[in-house]
Amino acid sequence: MSAGIWGWFGGGAGQKRKDSPKNAILDLRTQLEMLQKRENHLQRQIEEQDGIARKNVTTNKNAAKAALRRKKLHEHSLDQTLGQIGTLEQQINAIESANINRETLAAMERAGEAMKQIHGKLTPEKVDEAMAKLSEQNGLSEEIAEAMVSINLGNAVDEEDLEADFEVLLQEQLDEKMLKTGTVPQDAVQRLPTVATGEIKGKAPAVAEDDEEEELRKLQAEMAM
Numbered sequence: 556m557s558a559g560i561w562g563w564f565g566g567g568a569g570q571k572r573k574d575s576p577k578n579a580i581l582d583l584r585t586q587l588e589m590l591q592k593r594e595n596h597l598q599r600q601i602e603e604q605d606g607i608a609r610k611n612v613t614t615n616k617n618a619a620k621a622a623l624r625r626k627k628l629h630e631h632s633l634d635q636t637l638g639q640i641g642t643l644e645q646q647i648n649a650i651e652s653a654n655i656n657r658e659t660l661a662a663m664e665r666a667g668e669a670m671k672q673i674h675g676k677l678t679p680e681k682v683d684e685a686m687a688k689l690s691e692q693n694g695l696s697e698e699i700a701e702a703m704v705s706i707n708l709g710n711a712v713d714e715e716d717l718e719a720d721f722e723v724l725l726q727e728q729l730d731e732k733m734l735k736t737g738t739v740p741q742d743a744v745q746r747l748p749t750v751a752t753g754e755i756k757g758k759a760p761a762v763a764e765d766d767e768e769e770e771l772r773k774l775q776a777e778m779a780m
Contacts, residue, residue, distance in 0.1 A: 580650055
């Protein structure tokens with residue numbers, strides 16, 4: 556903590572300095588309250604003497620003048636009291652403003668010390684260096700992950716097995732359509748030439764049909780529709 560802060564807040568002397576503005580404001584407010592009570596009292600005295608003067612203005616000249624004289628004395632005292640009140644209020648405002656400025660400065664000094672402790676030996680160069688290392692490690696991690704994916708999936712699928720499975724699916728689709736319509740779909744024959752000429756793994760050889768049987772099947776399919 557800086558010397559300035561310790562000057563105000565360190566030890567008993569610092570606490571006394573800290574409380575000094577508060578005590579001064581309390582004293583001023585106490586005096587201000589007393590003057591305000593005096594102001595109210597003088598106002599009542601002025602009103603009372605004014606009433607006496609008005610009551611006797613036509614019947615008792617001497618009493619009316621005496622009341623007016625006392626009224627003027629009270630008005631003079633009231634002017635002095637109002638001046639004192641204004642001075643005290645101004646002084647209170649000045650002390651409060653000065654105290655706020657002092658507290659604000661002390662808070663800013665404490666914030667500066669806290670920032671200094673937080674940053675420590677941290678510098679922009681060290682931050683850049685740390686970010687560069689982090690970026691390098693992230694890149695290395697991505698490369699390792701990609702390499703592991705390549706190792707795991709490089710030979711995972713056999714193309715011949717894939718082709719055989721595909722042909723089995725086509726043959727199943729062909730058989731299903733033949734059962735429903737009694738005809739061989741031409742698009743399936745074009746996509747799977749081995750169906751008509753050879754054998755598919757796990758299936759019996761296809762039986763050739765003559766033209767009359769083909770026509771009969773087509774007719775049956777149309778009638779079924």
